[in-house]
Amino acid sequence: MEDLTVRQKFILKTLIEKGPSNIEDLSKLMDVSGRTIMREIASINNNLKKYKAVIIEDNGQIILKGEEEALDKIHASLGAIPLQWLLTPEQRQILMTIQLLLSEEPIKAAYFSYQFNVVEGTISLYLDKIEEWLKMRNLSLIRRRGYGIKVEGSELDKRNAIVELFYNYKPIEELLAFVYNDEKDKYVYTFFSTVFDNELVQLVKRIAQQIKNVIHGNLSDLNYFGMFVHLLVSIYRTKIDKPIQLNDEFVKDILLSNEFIFMKDVEKILKENEVYLPDTELAYLALHLSPKKYVYKQNRFEELGISLQDLSKEVVEEVSRLLNIKINYDEQLIVGLSQHFEPALYRLTMGLQTTNPLVEEIKNYYGDLFKAVNKACKLIFSKYNLMIPAEEIGYITMHIGAAIERQQALSKKLRVFIICPNGIGTARILSAKLKTLFREVDAIDIGAIWEYKKKGNNYDLIISTVKLEDLKDNVIVVSPFLPEEDIKKVEEFIEKYVVKKERELTGNLTTVERRRNFEIADEILRNLQLKYVETKTIADLIKFIAKDLYDLMLTEDAKEIEELIFKREAMGNVVIPTTHIALIHTRSDKMVMPFVGVYKLKTPLKMKSAGFSYEEVDTFLVMLARKTESSEILEMLGKISISLIEDKAFNEILRLGDIKDIRNSLVTILNDTQEALEDE
Structure with missing residues (x-):
């Protein structure tokens, strides 16, 4: 099954391991259209013929049929699939952001490019969105060529951003299934194992269960997951010598107060598991593990009397009323506001200054929304004898503004x-x-x-x-x-x-067009083919390539592709002198998308090279594009051609490397091309 792309292998593995599915579920799982799923299934079926197996659609269900022994062989041949390559764009952004928040050193864009098997242009688009998201949480994203990418801001703001991202990665029921060890969802497992080592995750699972048994027996599922996440982050940051810093008097009052007396048992459980946290971390955990929420006034704690989720909904409903618009408080908005209110209440009751360098921009950009949020917060927080400063109003406005923009995005449908x-x-x-x-x-x-x-x-x-x-x-x-x-x-x-x-x-060139170019480049990488061919003539090879493209559903007309390649080969100059490599390229609107593939011959063909010389050719690099292709995509393909002529290392990888080596080289070439385009 080496001929299959990662996506095709994943579809097969899903059908073998989980049984029948449907197009809609597979489409959501991989964040692709139903049409793409149908095309992939048709291509898979061509490979399944030798196993006498087939994928069929029956009453809306996608079913893999075949003898059990044959299906076992197929499953064994699929091998491991890097699940990071199959994450949705949103999941990639979450994983990137958490890694940046936890890293003390700058991370290069190329690292993420290889991690997710996409070009750096795609990573750049992700970073644009991440930068906006971080601004709403009082954090800055530093991006400098030669330096890398780094998040700057307070430890408290970083942690609250990390916790919020956990909730956004997957539906809470799927995250809970992982924490409770009920189910090992591959995507959730990949998420945790990419960010933290498995030993730490298992340790925190054990500690969380022990704390629940001893202290909070009736803890809700949502609060239990919150406890797991805060414990995980707290222990991880302490292990790398980055404990949180809090006011000494505040820490002392927390650890000595009756409201947080349960922390003595928590500390005992931690020590029994050989986890030793400083007092600042214990105080931090006390605030988050307590099911009740408090405000700190005159060296004592007063119960707030309302959950942060309900407080968030109250603010959103009041803003909706003031503006006379319907604002859907989706899960992303409520979690985001709740995570913001927790440290905000701490800052307010401690008399700490809130900084928001964007507050004037927010006032100008959001105008009436900022005024409505300000009025709503005065009305609601005055009940708790709290005054919310303009800096905090700015952050709350950005959260609600983002939710409104999400609603407006749906109107584009x-x-x-x-x-x-x-x-x-x-x-x-x-x-x-x-x-x-x-x-x-x-x-x-x-x-x-x-x-x-x-x-x-x-x-x-x-x-x-x-x-x-x-x-x-x-x-x-x-x-x-x-x-x-x-x-x-x-x-x-x-x-x-x-x-x-x-x-x-x-009013200008759209991110949709930029994103589309990057998606096409990513598809080129995903659809990369490496085939070993037994053929005695160039004509047979060209027929094989055309049929292969048709079987992969990358062209609608194998005959036209075959004829165009024949014409190009007849013109000569396809052999790259002294490399034993030939380059075949042409353009046709019968191609579904651009294609790059490598075809290696078991028996070399003697072909005309420079001048009157001939050369034994054993490797063919095939590059095909549509006539309507964008100039950016054509430039990317052109860069591959240039590398073939100028880069001896690339030639060696084409002839001697496996598909992973070739893909990595192409990632580097495409990334370099994108950087050059952005510099222009």
Whole structure:
């Protein structure tokens, strides 16, 4: 199964290990479209023929069929898959941010590029989002070429950011399953093992369970996970000699107060497990492990009387009322605000100064929202005899502003109207297929032609199974069964729609277009092929390559690709002198996406080289692109060609290296190209 891409191997492993699935679940799992899943399955099936196995769709279920012995052989041949390569962009950003928050030294972008098997341009886009996220938490992201990437800010703010990220990585039930040892989700395991060593994670699991048994027997699942995370971070930071710093008097009052008397038992459990924490860490844990929340006034603790989650909801509801808009307090907003309020209350009751260098920018940018948040906080926090300064109002405003922007992003999704005279049943099948294949589709309505004429302007896309008289730009005529060519038409429309929407918002070249280029570069890496071929003629090799691309569903027309490669080879100059390598490249819009592959011959072919000389060629580098390819992608492919001519080390890797060596070299080349493009 070496011919399969990482994504294809993952689909197979999932079906073998977990049984039948469906396109929607697989699509969500890998953060790709349903159409991509279908294409990958078709490619997998070509490889399964020799095992007499096949993946079929039955009533919406994706099922792998074959003899048990054959499936065992397939499973054994798949080998290990680097799960970091399959993480969603959001999960990658969370993993990157936590690593940056925990690191005392700058980290190079190239490190993340290799970790996730993506180009540095993609990493740069992730870092843009991470930088904005950190600003909302009083933290700064330092990015300098030659220096690397580093997070600067207080230890307290870093820790609260780390804890918030844990909650954002996966749904809480999946995180709890890992902490309770009920289930070993591969993605959750990869997350923890990437950031912390497994021995530490197991130790903290044990300590958390002991604390729950002795102290908090009726602790809720959410609070239990919070306890696990705070213990993990506290022990980890102490081990690397980075304990938290708190006011000495405050620490003393916490550890001697009746409200936190349970910490004596916690300290005893820690020592029994050979974990020794300084008093500052014990005080820090006391604040977080206590199920009750307190404010610190005149050297004593007063119970707040409300959970931080409820306090967050109260603020959001009041802001909604003041602005007369509906703000959905999603889990990300409530967790973010709760994690902010905890240290904020500590700072306020200790009389510590809050710094927010962005407060004036926030006031100007958010305007009415800042005023509404300020008024809401005065109203709500005055009940607890607390006054919230403008600096804290700024951070709260950014949290709520981000939630509003998330809601607005959802509005970019398409409203679709389906015209299908063949009957409501056929229209519903078409509707279900559109929703499965295209995540950008939000609402779908079904109606007649007269309804379209009456309210068609209310929709972003019109899908019709009959030809209409007034064919507008947003009308696509399709077959009721939505074949491949119709899927492509819808896909092209959606891509243009998303770019247009962002241009309307920004007025300039969009991040969608930049991101699309980086995604294509990442796909080139994922679809990289290394094949060993037994052939005696260049004609047979070209036929093999064209068929291979068709089987991989990277081209719609193997015959055209074959003819174009023949024409290019007939022109000559495909052999790179003295390297035993030939470069085959051409462009065709019959390609689904750009492709890079290496084909090694078991028996070298004698081919015409420079001048009148001939050379034994045993390695063919194949690069194909579409005629409509962006200039950035063409420049990336051009850089690979240049490396073939100028870089002897790259030539040796192509001829002698395995697919991992070749992929690593391509990552370096593509990253260097992206840096050059950004410098222009």
